[in-house]
Amino acid sequence: MRSLVLFSFVLLFASACISNKRIVYLQNLPGDEPIELDEFIPFAEYDKNYILQPFDVVDIDFASADEELTKAFEFQGSRNMRMGGMGMMGAGDMFFMTGYVIDVDGYVNLPRLGKIKISGLTEEQARIKVEEAIREYFKDDVYVRLRIGGIRFTALGEFNNSGTKVMLKHRATIFDAIALAGESNILAKKNKLFLIRQYDGGSKIHQINLNDRALLASPYYFIQNNDILYLEPMNIRQFGRADNLAASLGLIISVTSSIILIFALVGRNL
Template structure:
């Protein structure tokens, strides 16, 4: 039993102490070309261009020197909600003031009716709406169309899991991590899964947050409707990051008490 205490201490050391290499972002990993500080890292050769999908929310604005023309293409109160930031908070504003693409890929606009824009890029969809409005008016009425923010879902070892919205037209994986509360100490940062939506289906991609080469990866930028999932380490079964030390400390305390009790009983025999 005397040899049990060093073994317990060794187990404690191996489980309670998590190497910095398992929690540090953007390292130069062995086997990859080393990337020095201040070195320019070009974006991935794959050009980022999001394709609109059913159930996306797009923001469509109309502008003209004649305001009476633009009023005909706006839902009542939508401009007021944009200017006032109303509608359940700034993070939800596009849900209330934007246009939702239906299951068939159409948006329904006042006066213009149903226009199919799913399967198009933002620029292509904007041109299609612009062509539709040019049929009605010879005067200049300009159309601006954009995605109503980048919506993504964070699951697993995040401090703030759930659906989040970034009010930008481009955001990195680290923007998403910051909004999702970053990952806690028990997350497997080398196994971040991205479930990405494509035309007609989904794909699961895996990235390594430890790897500095991520900056040149096609998954460095997130896309609307991405689902991010971080697996926990196996040590997670002992508890979360806050109570892990106390849980293992309790195990060591019980083990030490058993050793002491055994030693006393042995001495009295």
């Protein structure tokens, strides 16, 4: 019986311990060409120009020598709301209230100009298209600034602060997103981060290994608008949280004590 109890204790202890190799970011993994410290890592080829999609929120602003002319293209008070909204509300709420949502058919509805289709275009292409539409109606020069209202993504699974997030950046890395989502806890499978990315007409699921230093040269190192990040839990999750050593030891002692008590009761009855 002692041997069985000792074996059970060792088995539980082994299952509760998590190797550093499973939780440390950016390692030189076996089979990969090592990337040394201070070594230059060029970015992978990827589409740097985001393609606008239905339901994206875009911020469109106008500039002209004639202030009254630019006001004709804005919803009432939207410019003032943009200027003062940063300190009054969350960044995502600000752009949702003052930006323009691309509808399901790919159009934005602008004051005076009506509906203009901009989905399937880059930000610069969409800006030029809106600017050309304005100049068809007015002789004075009106300049347009069009940009995505921040990078919106969703973090699910083993994050400490999961949910939909917004970063006010034109470019953000996967680690920017992880930091904003509260980083992953110790029970996350860092070698299995699933990235669900939206493409023209559908989605694709990509698997990312956060333990691998080669990620820095991956086309998925930079996240895009509407990305979904999902981190799987380790199998140890079924035994309890085990977020720290005290929790792990408490779990081991509790289960081991139960096993000893059961064998003691069975031994008395034999």
